[in-house]
Amino acid sequence: MTGCDGSDGGRDDREKDGEAESHGDASVDVDRVGKTYRGDRDGDAVRALDDVSFAVDKGEFVCLVGPSGCGKTTLFRIIAGLTDATDGEIRLAGRTVTGPTTDMGVVFQEYHLFPWLTIEENVGFGLERSDRSAAERERRVDEMLDLVGLAEFRGSYPKSLSGGMKQRVAIARALAVDPELLLMDEPFGAVDAQTREMLQRELLDVWESTGKTVLFVTHDVAEAVTLADRIVVMAAEPGRVEEIVDVDVDRPRERGDPTFGEHVARVRELIGAGP
Ligand code: ADP
Ligand code: MG
Numbered sequence: 680m681t682g683c684d685g686s687d688g689g690r691d692d693r694e695k696d697g698e699a700e701s702h703g704d705a706s707v708d709v710d711r712v713g714k715t716y717r718g719d720r721d722g723d724a725v726r727a728l729d730d731v732s733f734a735v736d737k738g739e740f741v742c743l744v745g746p747s748g749c750g751k752t753t754l755f756r757i758i759a760g761l762t763d764a765t766d767g768e769i770r771l772a773g774r775t776v777t778g779p780t781t782d783m784g785v786v787f788q789e790y791h792l793f794p795w796l797t798i799e800e801n802v803g804f805g806l807e808r809s810d811r812s813a814a815e816r817e818r819r820v821d822e823m824l825d826l827v828g829l830a831e832f833r834g835s836y837p838k839s840l841s842g843g844m845k846q847r848v849a850i851a852r853a854l855a856v857d858p859e860l861l862l863m864d865e866p867f868g869a870v871d872a873q874t875r876e877m878l879q880r881e882l883l884d885v886w887e888s889t890g891k892t893v894l895f896v897t898h899d900v901a902e903a904v905t906l907a908d909r910i911v912v913m914a915a916e917p918g919r920v921e922e923i924v925d926v927d928v929d930r931p932r933e934r935g936d937p938t939f940g941e942h943v944a945r946v947r948e949l950i951g952a953g954p
Contacts, residue, residue, distance in 0.1 A: 750918025784853025
């Protein structure tokens with residue numbers, strides 16, 4: 680299971696840094712972020728991220744790809760406010776991220792649904808803490824269930840759903856609070872290939888209809904080329920940005936299309952071209 684070190688659980692998620700500066704229209708600024716994990720006991724320290732900088736524009740779909748161990752999940756957790764950076768900072772809509780916030784909807788590879796809650800209760804979970812009225816919350820849950828095509832399963836429990844359906848619930852829950860950013864770490868890693876392609880198409884539909892900013896972590900290059908406006912290609916040891924690739928392929932994208940294949944080859948070459 681990725682990134683469950685259990686730390687930082689007690690942070691105040693409402694804290695906002697008034698001194699943070701804004702960088703134009705960027706939705707997310709990753710600004711010279713570094714992360715060193717100290718080895719437990721006598722283990723060597725690991726430089727998981729070194730001087731990582733890039734920005735994601737409002738409404739943009741950016742994928743983060745790279746080999747296992749290049750720091751994708753570490754960066755995801757830092758952006759989500761679940762782990763502290765050793766150096767640098769993350770800004771969301773110009774404000775420094777100091778802990779988890781409802782401005783981000785987070786989707787993990789594991790479904791992280793509450794098994795004792797129904798699908799609609801899972802989707803509405805984050806809304807419980809919002810200042811919306813009960814009627815507004817209910818309407819919002821309805822909208823989200825429609826968006827991911829699960830209205831008829833509203834009263835079911837997670838255990839009766841397939842993996843793909845569970846991940847749709849996780850996406851609906853993340854979007855319910857109307858976040859600035861949808862942040863996803865290998866969200867389709869646990870489903871079969873066919874379901875995965877379907878979820879990719881659905882996510883693009885959701886992105887197009889909601890206009891959300893999406894930052895999507897994957898180690899699957901074809902998935903990144905299917906989804907992204909731009910791909911941040913990372914390299915390992917230390918985890919860093921190798922290059923940022925524009926995906927100049929019209930949507931909907933077909934895997935058999937020559938330009939699709941060229942982009943896949945380019946990104947693979949960059950990943951293979953490590954130190
Ligand atoms: P990725 O998601 O790209 O596979 P990770 O962010 O999980 O990469 O890991 C990056 C590096 O940091 C790896 O060398 C990994 O072993 C190390 N690492 C990740 N989490 C921890 C941790 N909690 N403690 C120590 N080292 C860690
Ligand atoms: Mg990972």
